Amino acid sequence: MARAPGGARRRGGGSGRRGQADGGQAVRKGHWTAEEDAVLLRHVLVHGPRDWSSIRSKGFLPRTGKSCRLRWVNKLRPDLKTGCKFSAEEERVVLELQAQFGNKWARISTYLPGRTDNDVKNFWSTRQKRIARLLGTPPRGRSSRSRSRSAKGKAPVVASSLESRPATVVPCLDEVPLEGSSSGVVHPCSAATPFMETRSVSAALAPYDWAGSGLFSFDDGALPLACNSHACSSSNAAALLPFDQPPYPLLDVQVQGVPAGWNWNMAPGFANAGATDHLAYQELLPLTQAAPMVLPFFDAEYPLGGVKAELPDAAPDNFDDLPPDVFDSFDQPPPPVSPPATSSGF
DNA sequence: AATGGCTCCAACCGCATCTCA
DNA sequence: TTGAGATGCGGTTGGAGCCAT
Numbered sequence: 001m002a003r004a005p006g007g008a009r010r011r012g013g014g015s016g017r018r019g020q021a022d023g024g025q026a027v028r029k030g031h032w033t034a035e036e037d038a039v040l041l042r043h044v045l046v047h048g049p050r051d052w053s054s055i056r057s058k059g060f061l062p063r064t065g066k067s068c069r070l071r072w073v074n075k076l077r078p079d080l081k082t083g084c085k086f087s088a089e090e091e092r093v094v095l096e097l098q099a100q101f102g103n104k105w106a107r108i109s110t111y112l113p114g115r116t117d118n119d120v121k122n123f124w125s126t127r128q129k130r131i132a133r134l135l136g137t138p139p140r141g142r143s144s145r146s147r148s149r150s151a152k153g154k155a156p157v158v159a160s161s162l163e164s165r166p167a168t169v170v171p172c173l174d175e176v177p178l179e180g181s182s183s184g185v186v187h188p189c190s191a192a193t194p195f196m197e198t199r200s201v202s203a204a205l206a207p208y209d210w211a212g213s214g215l216f217s218f219d220d221g222a223l224p225l226a227c228n229s230h231a232c233s234s235s236n237a238a239a240l241l242p243f244d245q246p247p248y249p250l251l252d253v254q255v256q257g258v259p260a261g262w263n264w265n266m267a268p269g270f271a272n273a274g275a276t277d278h279l280a281y282q283e284l285l286p287l288t289q290a291a292p293m294v295l296p297f298f299d300a301e302y303p304l305g306g307v308k309a310e311l312p313d314a315a316p317d318n319f320d321d322l323p324p325d326v327f328d329s330f331d332q333p334p335p336p337v338s339p340p341a342t343s344s345g346f
Numbered sequence: 347a348a349t350g351g352c353t354c355c356a357a358c359c360g361c362a363t364c365t366c367a
Numbered sequence: 368t369t370g371a372g373a374t375g376c377g378g379t380t381g382g383a384g385c386c387a388t
Contacts, residue, residue, distance in 0.1 A: 031356070053373060065373070070357065073375095085354095106376060121377070122355055130353085 028062040032071055036061055040068055041076060049073075074118050081114035086123050094120055 032040075039061050043051075049072055052065030061068065075082070086094070090112055097108040105117035105124070112120065 029358070050374090066359090066375090067357075069374070074356070103377065117376070118356080125378090126353060126355090133352085 026062055027056070027064055029067070032075070036063065037071070037076060040071055043068070044072060044076070074116050077116075079114055080116065081119075084114075086115075086119075090115070091123075091127075094124060098124060 028036075040055065040063075043055050043060065047054075049069075052068045052072075054065075055061045055068050056063055056065060063071075074080075093111055094108060097104075097111060101107050103121075103124075105121040109115050109117045109120045
């Protein structure tokens with residue numbers, strides 16, 4: 001079924017429902033606009049994926065922190081396979097893990113690079129309904145709010161066989177056999193997949209270790225493929241990085257209109273976390289609203305009229321100025337052999 | 347062309363858990 | 368230690384697109 005990549009379908013057609021926040025400030029609900037996404041991305045750039053509540057408390061967006069987090073996790077995160085159906089291999093992994101873990105979608109999703117718990121949950125739900133329909137059995141009720149919290153994840157949680165059987169883990173995108181191969185497994189996200197413009201992504205997200213996160217590859221020769229033939233492990237990828245170069249190409253263009261010389265590495269949120277972040281917003285938001293901006297997570301130009309960023313040929317020389325804890329801002333994605341001890345922050 | 351069922355998926359809600367003062 | 372706020376998770380809902388009739 002040819003569908004537009006998720007998110008674009010209803011853009012602009014959101015419900016626009018509004019609730020009433022405590023204190024009288026209206027809380028916007030429903031579908032996100034491009035402008036809201038831009039603001040949220042700004043927040044992540046400055047603060048990392050945290051402090052969601054401050055987005056509203058500081059007046060940047062009339063959205064709850066939960067809503068902001070959900071939007072980031074499910075749609076704006078750069079490592080998502082948007083618009084890419086579950087492959088046979090992914091389905092197999094879901095089936096196996098669901099049998100082991102029960103409905104622990106967040107946990108299951110850690111085995112599926114690029115998939116969110118919501119993706120897995122939706123996939124499973126659709127699949128269950130399809131099976132129920134084929135078997136002529138009524139789908140298990142949708143109104144099961146009464147189920148006890150303790151009943152969730154009903155399957156016995158035993159030591160995961162997958163943890164000791166890494167071969168079952170979905171391999172890197174690069175190594176999934178293409179359709180027609182002996183296994184018949186379809187590449188889950190082929191080259192035609194609107195995965196993202198990796199160069200642009202890495203450029204725009206410079207303040208964090210996106211390259212070291214193992215989520216992207218760099219095809220310009222400056223960096224090795226982060227997702228190599230053996231693992232998508234961030235640690236592995238990071239280990240491959242030539243540290244005589246910055247682990248990411250620093251940007252000098254993401255937002256047209258940003259003053260020349262603006263450097264995300266100098267973003268107040270990094271240089272002095274929290275102290276002057278509001279200043280950063282004040283400085284950036286009018287620019288993002290007034291000028292075309294680059295939102296590199298999307299293939300198409302952003303509705304605001306942005307253009308894709310071009311990477312600078314030469315890496316800036318102020319990488320060493322970054323505080324070391326900048327790179328702690330993102331949790332590492334799970335290694336391929338076993339799930340992470342803690343759920344990923346992505 | 348109209349229509350109804352199905353699929354997909356974004357985003358909400360409520361509760362659980364975590365963090366920090 | 369504890370309570371409030373923040374964050375995470377799982378279930379659910381609703382709407383748009385696709386497709387068969």
